[in-house]
Amino acid sequence: MSDFRQSPYRFLNSVFSEGEALDNDLFVNGLTENVTFDVAYPVNRLTGRSEVMDGFFAPISKALSHVRRRDELFIGGPNRRAPGGHWVTSVCHYVGNFDAPLFGIKPSGHLVFLRAGEFYRVEADGRISEAKIIVDLLDLMRQAGRFPLPNMLGTEMLFPGPATHDGVLPTGQADGEETLDLCEAMLADLKAYDPETFSSKGQTGQDGYWHDDMLWYGPGGIGSNYRWSGFEKDHRADFLTAFPDRVGGDHYCRIGDGNYAAVSGWPSMTMTHKGDYLGVPATNRQLTLRVMDFYRCAGGKIMENWVLLDYLELFQQMGRDLISEQ
Structure with a gap:
């Protein structure tokens, strides 16, 4: 074929x-x-x-x-x-x-x-x-030197390729359907979280979905982070504080290919802006968010996660036109 x-x-x-x-x-x-x-x-x-x-x-x-x-x-x-x-x-x-x-x-x-x-x-x-x-x-x-937000949560950096350098047209790897199964199970459990610790069932630990040395590469405004503790500190805590009722996973596409999987929703998330976020005070507006996630897995663990979010559209919904603010 x-x-x-x-x-x-x-x-x-x-x-x-x-x-x-x-x-x-x-x-x-x-x-x-x-x-x-x-x-x-x-x-x-x-x-x-x-x-x-x-x-x-x-x-x-x-x-x-x-x-x-x-x-x-x-x-x-x-x-x-x-x-x-x-x-x-x-x-x-x-x-x-x-x-x-x-x-x-x-x-x-x-x-x-x-x-x-x-x-x-x-x-x-x-x-x-x-x-x-x-x-x-x-x-x-x-x-371009015109970043419109007051601070960056993680490390702003060039998106790297996978550590294994085998993410372009992969061949001879694991079963892509099993890779996607792992990522879908993680996403199902990620939906619920403890509002005090921002933790979700099954994400970390010996039987968790994520490898201890996970790398999470985030978009402009969030940046990238290392290990689950970095993910919580440099992204999840701020996001869930601002959007505590967020519901994600409304995807039009989910695919697996070897050690890789990818999912996306247009939009994927619905949520209410209940807390300050990246310099924007809470508006209590109902928002949506377009999302793309790309994963590399190995040995039954998620090793790397590349994330694209349409933040210009999100901030437009919150009442800020970041392009016009240049």
Whole structure:
């Protein structure tokens, strides 16, 4: 059986390698005519091949001079959730000199690594028919010297690839369905927590889901952290204090591929803003959050977790337009 991951991988890694002008024939072969892209705020829904080219790929090409795509993860598998089908997902960086505005973000004139999480539905002919993409524009603002929030909870850093360096089109690994089983079990138990300790059943310890040396790579505004204690201190405590009734897991896609798994919801979370968060006083507003999680597992434990959140859209719901504040 042919590897369905190969066609979208070749397409996505050819878009910016053929010179500065986008190749229309490449897009005809890579995207269905009625393709839909849901992209992080402020882009949102793009419908049809031309709108996707003009609304997503062309702005990146114009803003980041000589831009190239660099995948850190690229995996694929059958989707356990409706609408089903076969999907590929990636964590990547768009690398270039930030010489022109991008989606309203002012340029720096310097090198940037614009991180993105991407989910693509792939049809039988190898073309992409649907996409969900979170571009970390808040981290781009940080790289450009225009970070709009008062503090960063963890360590802001370039997203690394997996420690095992085997996350792009993995082969010869564990059963991806078993990897996804582990991550789904963790997510089911993560929903409930102790409001005093912020701990959840089964997450750590000898029989826990997470390895003691887990690494959690978070988006702009949160940053990254090490071990469960770092995860609680540098992300979970602040998040659950601000959004104590949060309910997640409303996913449109869950896939496993070897030692890797990925899940995403658009939105995944619903919650009430009941506490101060990253400089924004509690609004008591009902909010939603678009989420992407990518996991590497080994020996029945989760080792690494890459997380993309659409924080510009979240802060818009809380009453702050971070782009206009530059």
